[in-house]
Amino acid sequence: MLPAYAAYAMLSLAPILVLGVPPIWTQPEQVHLSYPGVPGSMLVTWTTFNKTESKVEYGVLGGRLFDMAATGSASLFVDSGEEKRKMYIHRVTLTGLKPASAYAYHCGSDAGWSDVFYFTALNDSTSFSPRFALYGDLGNENPQSLARLQKETQLGMYDVILHIGDFAYDLHEDNARIGDEFMRQIQSIAAYVPYMTCPGNHEATYNFSNYRNRFSMPGQTESLWYSWDLGSAHIISLSTEVYFYLMFGQELLFKQYEWLKKDLEEANKPENRAVRPWIITMGHRPMYCSDDDQDDCTKFDSYVRLGRNDTKPPAPGLEDLFYRYGVDLELWAHEHTYERLWPVYGDKVYNGSTEQPYMNPKAPVHIITGSAGCREKIDPFNPNPKEWSAFRSRDYGYTRMQVVNSTHVYLEQVSDDQYGKVIDSIWVVKEKHGFSAWL
Structure with a gap:
């Protein structure tokens, strides 16, 4: 039997001994x-x-x-x-x-x-009409839209979520604990419907390692770019960041471009475009925007749109590529606002008609939806936008989209500031798809 003083000494050490045992973390x-x-x-x-x-x-x-x-x-x-x-x-x-x-x-x-x-389980019929929620720039501090998205997802309002870059703010912070907390927060959405992603600039630290490891997208590119089919749509996710973080490998920029070209060629084969006529892209940094950010939005020479001339060889932009292959709808984020554009190409508006601009438009339609809510708050707008800017809002919120059928896509913007009110909506109607639709 231990002497009393020895037993007392052991008891006094008990908290230290307990604290010294690493926790068992086997819980999913x-x-x-x-x-x-x-x-x-x-x-x-x-x-x-x-x-x-x-x-x-x-x-x-x-x-x-x-x-x-x-x-x-x-x-x-x-x-x-x-x-x-x-x-x-x-x-x-x-x-x-x-x-x-x-x-x-x-x-x-x-x-x-x-x-x-x-x-x-996703319906693989080409006549399926999938419903999406789409947004970017959602953090775990000031995630204003999150509660509404959680409830609507659990009510069965969405088949898929598209998160168009910028997560958590930031996944790597506090030795990746912020990333852990963010992934716990979105579990109430992402454990119920496919949570499809693309990388944004806030994922760049340590060569996008938190993004590349935490998400599991199709293909073999560590979720950086990929494509998939749903209903009558072919959906392409891409990394705009390959144009900005050349220190992680300039070859990624050219590799993605060649992949995009091949993917679009395949999607445009007559037998493929006949069954999945809509081609929809999602990427973080927009080609066009009118925020007063002294960056892409005020210079109109976006790397993503026009490419880079300071690389060897010069890096091609994506606007001409997407136009040539008849991309119908381009979804973006990055700007902490919502902006809907008139059909635009080469900095010029190509509406279907004055009365029905989105009826058989003569150029791709762009939507920017980066106002889900994060610690960086909402961005200011340039007071004098160019003519392609059709509607803008600084309300926190997110976008809903439904690919209704082979000719109709519906989009609407939800304002969380106005308790879920729909503040903008359009029908994009196309009787013809592909490059010839522009002519």
């Missing part, structure tokens, strides 16, 4: 879905801070719970901050899903399971 968190680009599939991604198995148990909603299971793998991600924090990113792909069927699932392992979530 930061659960989010993405569409791998293959019909009948869904990709589940989550994080743990200790290594565990990667398993998803699932079943048809209303049937026997968890009567199916799939396994995947975990990759170690070491953040590049001072603490070199480690986390394990788990990925499991569910296959053989019945289109438009609802499933319940949880993820994890016998060392810990997530909450139960549910999703609807």
